[in-house]
Amino acid sequence: MRLSTVILPDRRWSEGGRERWQRAEELGFHTAYTYDHLSWRTFRDGPWFGAVPTLTAAATATSRMRLGTLVTSPNFRHPVTLAKELISLDDISGGRLTLGIGAGGSGFDASALLKGGQEPWTPRERADRFAEFVPLLDRLLTEDVVSFEGEHYAATEVRNIPGCVQRPRLPFAVAATGPRGLKLAARHGQAWVTTGDPKLFETGTPEQSLAAVGGQIERLAKACADVGRQGAGPEKILLTGFTPDPGRPLTSLDAFVDFAGAHAELGIDEIVLHWPIADSIFDADPVVFEKIATEGLAQLS
Template identity: 85%
Template sequence: MRLSTVILPDRRWSEGGRAAWQRAEELGFHAAYTYDHLSWRTFRDGPWFGAIPTLTAAATATSRIRLGTLVTSPNFRHPVTLAKELISLDDISGGRITLGIGAGGSGFDATALLKDGQEPWTPRERADRFGEFVPLLDRLLTEGVVTHEGEHYSAFEVRNIPGCVQRPRLPFAVAATGPRGLRLAARHGQAWVTTGDPKLFETGTPEQSRAAIAGQIERLGAACAELGRDVSELGKTMLTGFSPDRPLDSVDAFVDFAGSHAELGIDEIVVHWPIADSVFAADVAVFEKIATDGLAQLSR
């Protein structure tokens, strides 16, 4: 089991931003991720900085911890420009980047690039774009020259030399729960990401959430089997904060949570860096104790 964190890009680098990423490394987190959004939910009217510049700064301020997005989506990204940025970021970090990637949701910044009056993408349209986005991005990060003419994305003689530091490319952690997304995770992912079942967040129980995740992992296994791939080859990441559980209430609560999810096959748990007066508020002392002692207690 690995323990990672999400540090939202909501602070100026000189006013706590740098310190948080460096502290994450000091605490021994496996990875520190950030959201790739233009704005997000209750933080929409406050400070919010770009994911790639933030990760670039974090790469120069740290030396060991893995870094990445959780997650990037096609909502406002194009595979060609994203690939160039990722190759650069992987180089700057010395090969410490993981790309968390998903189909994207609705609302908030999902409509930022649409024309006035233009209808937002439907779930099917998001899935269609995601189904083209991921394979093209895979090619752009592994092939020297790429030409592609698709329904949603084009690339003409795009060169990405010298490619990623990590070979054959930096790892993809694919967030998915539907059949099409799970097939993409099975084909292109080095890891799979879940937040549980969002329908259970407010009214469900931890037991119901674990049952839902078990079902998702079972379907992921079926998608892998269709491709002749062993599902054990994929890491399985649980992004907390969107299920009925409260793993940051205490070290014991975290140990119970981590243990029950390890039994399901989850091998990476991601907790949000505490932000006062927000949905991610938590006791900083408890959070740091979880970071340093949580997994050690789990293994006893």
């Protein structure tokens, strides 16, 4: 199992932002991700910086740790411009970039670009766009010249030379739980991302959550079979903080070991912990967090 973290872009680079990314590398995290949102939930009225510039800065401040988004969505991204940014960031990082990508939700990102009176996309509309977005982005990152005309997106003789440092392109980690999204993960994902079952977040139990994640993994395997993908399929990533008792993995080293071990038995390959942020839903003891980062995986073996 791998252990990673997600660092929210809520701090000025000159006021501790740089140090958090460098400390993440020192602690040995496999990957440090960041959210790709315009703003997010309870952080809406506070500082919040862009994902791509933040990751670019992090790429120059670190040298070994992988970097990524968790996740990018079509809510305010276009595959043509996103591809150019990703190729640039993959180059700057020396081939250390992973793109976490999902269909997006109904939060602030979904309405920020709308004119007055426009309604945000429905779940079906988001799924329709995602189904077009991912294959087009895949092509843009692997082919030198791409032309495409779909229902939602177009690309006219778009050139992306020299392409990614990572070949044939940087890896996709596709966040999905529904049938259409799981098939996209099966076709295009080097990894798959889950946060568990959102229906269980407030009223479910840890045991119910484990069963739900296990069911998602089974459906992912079926999606792989349906599209003819052989082998183990995409690697499986769990972003913590959204399952019942969300803070439990970070309350102690033993709690983390129990949590991670139970999910490892299901087939989860990577656990992602939120970097502690005081006075927020991601509040945690920094000392315990660092102890988990340095000793947690060794306790699982």
